[in-house]
Amino acid sequence: MKRNHLVLILVVAALALMVWTGVANYRRRKAEQEKLREMQTMLIPATPASSANAADVPEEDETSELEGKAAPNFTLENLRGQKVSLANYKGKAVLVNFMATWCAPCKVETPWLIKLRDQYASQGFEVLGISTDDLDKDDKKQNAQDKADIAKFVASMHIDYPVLIDGDSISDPYGGIDALPTSFFVDRSGKVIAATVGLHDRDELEANIKKALASGGA
Amino acid sequence: MRRALFFVLAGVFCVGLQCAVSQKLAWQSDAKANQKQLVQFLYPEQVTVAAGKPSVVELHFRVNDGLHINSHTPSEKSLIPTQLMVEEPTGVNFASVDFPAGTEYSPAFSPNDKLSVYTGEFVLRAHVTAQRGDHLVQAALRYQACDAHSCYPPKTAPVAVSVIAK
Secondary structure, three states: OHHHHHHHHHHHHHHHHHHHHHHHHHHHHHHHHHHHHHHHHHHOOOOOHHHOOHHHOOOOOOOOOOOOOEOOOOEEEEOOOOEEEHHHHOOOEEEEEEEOOOOHHHHHHHHHHHHHHHHHHHHOEEEEEEEOOOOOOOOHHHHHHHHHHHHHHHHHOOOOOOEEOOHHHHOHHHOOOOOEOEEEEEOOOOEEEEEEEOOOOHHHHHHHHHHHHHOOOO | OHHHHHHHHHHHHHHHHHHHHHOOOHHHHOHHHHOOOOEEEEEOOEEEEOOOOOEEEEEEEEEOOOOEEEOOOOOOOOOOOOEEEEEOOOOEEEEEEEOOOOEEEOOOOOOOOOEEEEOOEEEEEEEEEEOOEEEEEEEEEEEOEEOOOOEOOOEEEEEEEEEEEO
């Protein structure tokens, strides 16, 4: 008899716990849905889509905080696995060009960079292409594939200047790279003399290169 | 017999409790969830479907003005396609997702290129079968946006829909 009572109590307790779990789950889901609603309210502008304007487009801040300051040094690997530092190029004018294989405007700019580098290399000018393509750091096979994809892009675009990988790792010191292409023009003393975000015309690129070559010399 | 019943009930309770504790939303597990979105999930927040029968759920999105994103089938292999990643909850099966055809777009900086893109509002049609009950379906739209001069790194926009199957 006592045993029957014990079993009955345990069954009732189990049922009560299940009900409690169900209620807790329901409350939790309600809270999550409320959070979702709040989140969507934040994401969706109150104004109708048709009246949305250019404010939706991320602003491109053309004036980098780095201008006039020393370019943050970095060491990244090239596609052969060799380490390359910006410091190695002191005394030269360097265009640090953040790009990616999926970036269409970068493909337009790249041939200009190749030609400008050819044109000004003899005066001490170099381009460092900084790939921001994702590199899988957990899966070796995928990592190799990611690098192979970048190498394929470099070959197809006939890029003959150094292309360094894992550019995301140096994004922060360069103010966070939100849009591509982003270029920093570094003078011979290692100072950033200009920065551009997005595709600019070839003449502007060339003017900034000349400026970098003319600045910071001994 | 009663003892067996008790253990079964206790087991059910423990499983339920574990589910409650381990439940996690898509944006809670994604470190990039707080990134500034260039594509918004508009609606639905909630949808009612016939239990056990194949149904279509239309997911509405909007690309911010002045931007475009690659379609599901970009014109070049190197471009990042728009994809929907779905976390299927128990009781809901996603058979497939139909993506709209992209619109042909030639960027001003490269007028000879013809890209396949989405702009403005676009709709994905998800083919789902849900068992009777309420289900919270969480997903993420992966996209890569550009404007007239720049491209932005790939992002994922959170999507959550409460599916009620009756």
